[in-house]
Amino acid sequence: KKQVEVNTVIVNASISACEKRGEWQKALLFLKVLTQSKQQADTVSYNAAISALEKGGPWKKALQVFGVIMQSKVESDMITFNSLISAFETSRNWEMALQMLDAMAESKVESDSITCSTVVNACEKGGHWENALELLGATARSWLQLNEIAFNAAISACGKAGKWEHALKLLQTMESSRMRLGTISLNAVMSACDQGGEWERCLQLLCVISHRQVELDSITFSPVISAFRKKWEHALQLLTLMAQWEVKANTASCNAAICACEACGEWEMAVELFSEMAQSKLAQDAFTFNALIKACEKVGEWRTALQLFGGIAQSRVEADTITCSTTISACEKGMQWEQALEILSFTTRRKLELNTIACNAVISACEKGCEWARALWFLHSMMRSKLEFATNSFNAAISACEKCGEWEKAWQLYEAMER
Numbered sequence: 001k002k003q004v005e006v007n008t009v010i011v012n013a014s015i016s017a018c019e020k021r022g023e024w025q026k027a028l029l030f031l032k033v034l035t036q037s038k039q040q041a042d043t044v045s046y047n048a049a050i051s052a053l054e055k056g057g058p059w060k061k062a063l064q065v066f067g068v069i070m071q072s073k074v075e076s077d078m079i080t081f082n083s084l085i086s087a088f089e090t091s092r093n094w095e096m097a098l099q100m101l102d103a104m105a106e107s108k109v110e111s112d113s114i115t116c117s118t119v120v121n122a123c124e125k126g127g128h129w130e131n132a133l134e135l136l137g138a139t140a141r142s143w144l145q146l147n148e149i150a151f152n153a154a155i156s157a158c159g160k161a162g163k164w165e166h167a168l169k170l171l172q173t174m175e176s177s178r179m180r181l182g183t184i185s186l187n188a189v190m191s192a193c194d195q196g197g198e199w200e201r202c203l204q205l206l207c208v209i210s211h212r213q214v215e216l217d218s219i220t221f222s223p224v225i226s227a228f229r230k231k232w233e234h235a236l237q238l239l240t241l242m243a244q245w246e247v248k249a250n251t252a253s254c255n256a257a258i259c260a261c262e263a264c265g266e267w268e269m270a271v272e273l274f275s276e277m278a279q280s281k282l283a284q285d286a287f288t289f290n291a292l293i294k295a296c297e298k299v300g301e302w303r304t305a306l307q308l309f310g311g312i313a314q315s316r317v318e319a320d321t322i323t324c325s326t327t328i329s330a331c332e333k334g335m336q337w338e339q340a341l342e343i344l345s346f347t348t349r350r351k352l353e354l355n356t357i358a359c360n361a362v363i364s365a366c367e368k369g370c371e372w373a374r375a376l377w378f379l380h381s382m383m384r385s386k387l388e389f390a391t392n393s394f395n396a397a398i399s400a401c402e403k404c405g406e407w408e409k410a411w412q413l414y415e416a417m418e419r
Contacts, residue, residue, distance in 0.1 A: 008034065008042060015048040024049075024057035031065070041072075047079045054087035059096070062087040078109055085118045094126030101135075113139075117150040124157035132157040133166060148174070152184050159192030164201065167192035187219045194223035199234075202227040210245075218242070218250035225256035232269065235260035251283050255291060262295035270295040271304065284315050286323060293326045302334030309343065319350070325358035328365070337365035 011034045018027035031049045034041045046069050053062040062084055069076055081104040088097040097119050104111055116139040123132040132154045139146055151174050158167040167189045174181060186209055193201040202224040209216060221242050228235040235257045242249055254277050261270035270292055277284055289312055296305040309327045312319050324347040331340040340362050347354060 008040070008045065012042070012044045012048060015045060015052065019048050019052035019055065022052070022056045024052040024055070024061070027052035028061070028065075035068075041074065043074055043077055043080065046074060047077070047083060050080060050083040050087065054083045054090065057087075059087045059091040059093055063096075076107055076109060078112060078115070081107075081109055081111070082114055082118065085115060085122070089118050089122035089125065092122070092125045094122040094128055094131070097122035098131065111139075113147050113150065117147060117153065120150045120153040120157075124153040124160070127157070127160055129154075129157035129161045129163055129166070136170075146177075148179055148182065148185060151179065152188055155185060155188040155192065159188050159195055162192070162195035164189075164192040164196035164198050168201070183215050183217060183220065187217075187223070190220060190223040194227045197227065199224075199227035199231070216245060216247050218247060218253050221247060222250070222252040222256055225253055225260065229256075229260050229263050232257075232260040232264040232266050236269070249280070249282070251277075251285060251288070254282060255285075255287050258288060258291045258295070262291050262298070265295075265298055267292075267295040267299050267301055267304070274308075284317065286317055286320055289315075289317060290320075290322045290326060293323065293330065297326050297330035297333065300330070300333040302330045302336055302339070305330035306339060319346075319352070321347070321352050321355055321358070324352060325355055325361065328358045329361040332361040332365040332368070335365070335368040337362075337368065340365040 011030050015027045015030045018024070018030065027049050031041060031045060034045055046065060050062050050065050053059070053065065066076075066080070066084055069080065081100060085097050085100050088094070088100060101111070101115065101119050104115070116135060120132045120135055123129070123135065136146065136150060136154050139150070151170055155167045155170050158164070158170065171181070171185060171189050174185060186205065190202055190205055193199075193205065206220070206224055209220065221238060225235045225238045228238070239249060239253065239257050242253065254273060258270045258273050261267070261273065274284070274288065274292055277288070289308055293305045293308050296302070296308065305327050309319070309323065312323065324343055328340045328343050331337070331343065344354075344358065344362050347358065
């Protein structure tokens with residue numbers, strides 16, 4: 001058979017083509033062909049293969065390719081390290097991204113603003129705001145030109161940790177450096193202030209944004225509305241302002257307003273917002289239903305809570321432990337022990353984790369319905385499953401026994417509680 005001569009340039013082009021199409025398996029096959037031939041794989045070959053892995057392949061494979069580079073005489077360059085760091089950032093492996101940055105310095109390969117931005121992004125995804133800030137400061141001291149991407153990632157990292165002061169300082173640095181303050185930057189700071197409960201700061205920022213040529217979106221408003229979690233009138237006013245500024249409300253902004261109504265006991269307004277979401281064909285999620293049911297539970301509106309619980313299936317939303325425990329609590333307040341048991345049965349059928357709140361509410365519901373035997377059974381179930389039970393769990397069971405004249409059972413429970 002006639003042997004076909006392998007050409008490094010042609011194979012490199014093939015690897016690059018695979019990289020652009022996201023076909024990392026084929027890229028590795030071409031690299032293998034090259035390494036097993038008389039022709040030597042060069043920096044371009046390895047970089048293209050790592051870049052293909054960075055766009056969709058497993059990061060461990062990218063690390064293996066880097067290991068081959070280190071063993072061979074091929075030199076690593078900025079593209080090699082940037083592609084590797086990007087692979088780690090995509091896979092949320094912030095520790096490896098930082099290690100690769102150190103390896104880059106040890107190899108005496110210069111980093112650039114892309115390197116910094118990618119590592120900061122990795123730290124942000126890993127929730128390590130301190131590392132993000134430290135890296136941003138080190139990059140600034142090295143006179144590398146920082147871009148908006150790096151600052152946005154650092155602001156987002158601070159936001160997730162509730163470090164709104166640091167987020168604001170970074171925004172001020174961006175402004176003094178004459179960087180373009182875009183929607184992403186401002187939204188990240190808004191989110192940071194919301195996490196820190198700084199509603200006044202959120203409002204100030206919104207005023208600043210409104211006087212600049214910055215495109216506003218629903219993400220801008222959501223943290224501001226969320227910051228007004230104990231001022232429901234202001235939350236609703238902001239929803240109205242969104243409509244006036246032709247910014248379409250989304251699920252997050254409506255959820256934030258519903259939460260504000262729930263926190264202030266305005267359950268009817270929360271239900272009204274829920275209806276408006278349905279009319280606008282906005283997606284409703286578990287957070288929407290949980291906040292609404294909680295609002296109804298607080299004021300003893302067990303019928304509405306049950307209706308909402310029933311509507312979850314129609315909305316194709318998965319009920320969770322919070323949904324079930326809150327609805328059970330609403331039934332307990334309405335002295336609906338049978339309904340509480342029905343939802344508890346639903347919880348176990350769906351293999352959802354039972355929590356102390358749900359079980360305590362069921363015992364209390366049984367006590368109000370004079371169902372002493374059921375109350376005792378659930379109390380013993382809690383003890384067997386090693387769930388935390390409070391004094392009120394015993395008190396409710398004792399009260400159920402007392403109401404039904406089961407004084408011996410009541411006394412046994414009292415003694416068990418004392419032990």
